[in-house]
Amino acid sequence: MRGGRRRGVGRDRGAATVWVVVVMAVLCVVCGAVLAMSQVIVARHRAGGAADLAALAAADRWGEGREGACDAAGRVAKAQATRMVRCVVRGQVSAVTVSAEAGPFATEVDSRAGPAGPAGPAGPVGPGELGGSVGPVSPGAGGG
Template sequence: MRTRQAGQEAGPGRGLRRDSSRHRDSSRHPSRCPDRHRYSGQGPDRGSATVWSVGAIAVLCVVFGVVLTLGQAVVVRHRAAGGADLAALAAADRWMDGTAEACARAGRVAGAQGTRLVRCTVEGEVSDVSVAAGRGPFEAEVRARAGPAGPVAATAAAHP
């Protein structure tokens, strides 16, 4: 058991401590203590939460940008598919007017959908068109065919 000696004081919950000017000043003025980071929780890791937060926010921004980019690519692909389907139907509807007239009609329909006609052929009652949408890395080209469904009797006989 330790006893108090001259120059020592007992503090509540601290046990015995020497009565030196360093400790006396540090108890009254913690900012003057050279080892204050041990007592105040401010060590070499001070401010690291800010760095981690900035890093996490940067990663989330990159992920958000990638998601937006993929979403844009999907939208362009769907626009091209819808334009191709409608252009093929328009060309198939005008097959009796000839290939030039049918493809001109398909081009007008594709333009109205915000797409552009890339290729158009009409063979008999069947039209085959390719339509592109978007620009640069977000460009999508889709092919569509349209024509009569075929004889109903043959379809019903094949699937009883």
């Protein structure tokens, strides 16, 4: 058997290359998914922070009426590189919805702010009591 091939040797030639290519493709897909999820998380955190700050700004200006309070909230949202979607002010309580984008992803976050008080019916406005019938608010349109 001189010069000939032994049975089984050489049959697997190149198999390691195929496996390396498959593993690299899987790793690329996983890395892409992780990067996409991180963009979603960044957008969510930016929107959450901006919504909280905008709601606090609106609650701070409740005495100026809905226009003044929502204008302040819109300015704060814009300063945070986000967009105010909705602003509702009832008494001293404000509810603001802010949208943030990161890459191809966008998210909206709601936030409320008002005076501290006891929990329950005697306390500040509960969930859903501000109403959701107010339409979109453009930040530069004076809150309405």
